[in-house]
Amino acid sequence: MMEYELYNEDFLVAVNGIEDESIDLVIADPPYCLGKDYGNGSDKKPPDEFLQWTESWILAVIPKIKKSGGLYIFATWQFSPEIFVFLKKHMIMINEIIWDRRVPSMGGTTRKFNSVHDNIGFFVRSKKYFFDLDPVRIPYDPETKKARTRSIFVGKKWLEIGYNPKDVWSISRLHRIHSEREDHPTQKPLEVIERMVKSSSPKGGLVLDPFAGTGTTVEACIRNSRKCIAYELNSEYCEIIRNRIKKATTQAELPFREQIIPLDHCSAALDGGGGGLFGVRKPDKQ
Numbered sequence: 339m340m341e342y343e344l345y346n347e348d349f350l351v352a353v354n355g356i357e358d359e360s361i362d363l364v365i366a367d368p369p370y371c372l373g374k375d376y377g378n379g380s381d382k383k384p385p386d387e388f389l390q391w392t393e394s395w396i397l398a399v400i401p402k403i404k405k406s407g408g409l410y411i412f413a414t415w416q417f418s419p420e421i422f423v424f425l426k427k428h429m430i431m432i433n434e435i436i437w438d439r440r441v442p443s444m445g446g447t448t449r450k451f452n453s454v455h456d457n458i459g460f461f462v463r464s465k466k467y468f469f470d471l472d473p474v475r476i477p478y479d480p481e482t483k484k485a486r487t488r489s490i491f492v493g494k495k496w497l498e499i500g501y502n503p504k505d506v507w508s509i510s511r512l513h514r515i516h517s518e519r520e521d522h523p524t525q526k527p528l529e530v531i532e533r534m535v536k537s538s539s540p541k542g543g544l545v546l547d548p549f550a551g552t553g554t555t556v557e558a559c560i561r562n563s564r565k566c567i568a569y570e571l572n573s574e575y576c577e578i579i580r581n582r583i584k585k586a587t588t589q590a591e592l593p594f595r596e597q598i599i600p601l602d603h604c605s606a607a608l609d610g611g612g613g614g615l616f617g618v619r620k621p622d623k624q
């Protein structure tokens with residue numbers, strides 16, 4: 339069952355409408371305070387204001403996560419220290435993942451080392467968090483497998499089904515030649531988001547993306563049988579998401595349920611003025 343909801347809303351305003359402890363996984367790729375142009379000034383706040391805003395959406399989203407659930411948050415080296423320290427006061431930190439964007443070596447600054455990574459924090463609500471390594475193991479290539487034929491390795495599960503991807507993910511950022519690329523300054527590769535979805539949410543579980551951009555999380559959920567609820571401020575990006583959903587559902591030959599809420603009037607279009615597809619949105623006040 340592939341189901342999703344898309345809201346063209348400010349997440350910080352909309353978050354109160356989500357039921358507490360209804361979400362299996364949050365994948366948050368918020369503005370970074372680097373001055374990127376998302377058509378709404380959201381990445382252009384002064385640092386203090388940005389950190390205050392970050393803390394307020396984090397505090398608002400945590401109660402929405404199930405006790406077995408988790409949260410991935412994308413950050414940059416400039417602000418990850420403050421954000422991770424804040425999150426550690428409210429959740430358990432499991433990993434800092436370094437996403438090496440495989441930026442080609444082409445000059446750049448001579449005053450410091452070029453920055454080519456994102457800092458991704460993985461946090462959970464309790465020690466009983468959901469985590470399934472098997473779907474994201476990386477298979478050994480035949481040569482390495484052959485080299486590990488010593489008797490102590492024979493029959494080892496890890497040798498058969500692959501190894502742990504570890505916490506440095508070397509996956510190319512998107513270029514124009516990549517077919518998944520859309521017109522957005524900071525779109526994330528499906529490969530990165532799918533690893534989070536597959537390892538950290540159960541099949542059929544509900545994933546929340548508060549800052550959906552081009553809808554990479556929504557597509558990852560469609561492709562991997564998870565439900566998804568997504569928020570995006572920019573209506574043009576919402577249009578990209580709608581198209582991506584259509585393409586993904588057609589390609590995968592999956593049933594397409596036209597459950598995307600009309601972008602200009604999303605709240606009014608919900609069942610009885612509220613409820614939503616998963617019933618985790620509380621009815622809107624009339």
Ligand SMILES: C[S@@+](CC[C@H](N)C(=O)[O-])C[C@H]1O[C@@H](n2cnc3c(N)ncnc32)[C@H](O)[C@@H]1O
Pocket residue numbers: 347348349350367368369376378380522524525526527548549550551552553554555569570571572575
């Ligand atoms: C880093 S981008 C997300 C990119 C996305 N992960 C992808 O792969 O396309 C952040 C997005 O958050 C959106 N945004 C900023 N503030 C928001 C808010 N308060 N509520 C909802 N969306 C917001 C921006 O318009 C931008 O598209």
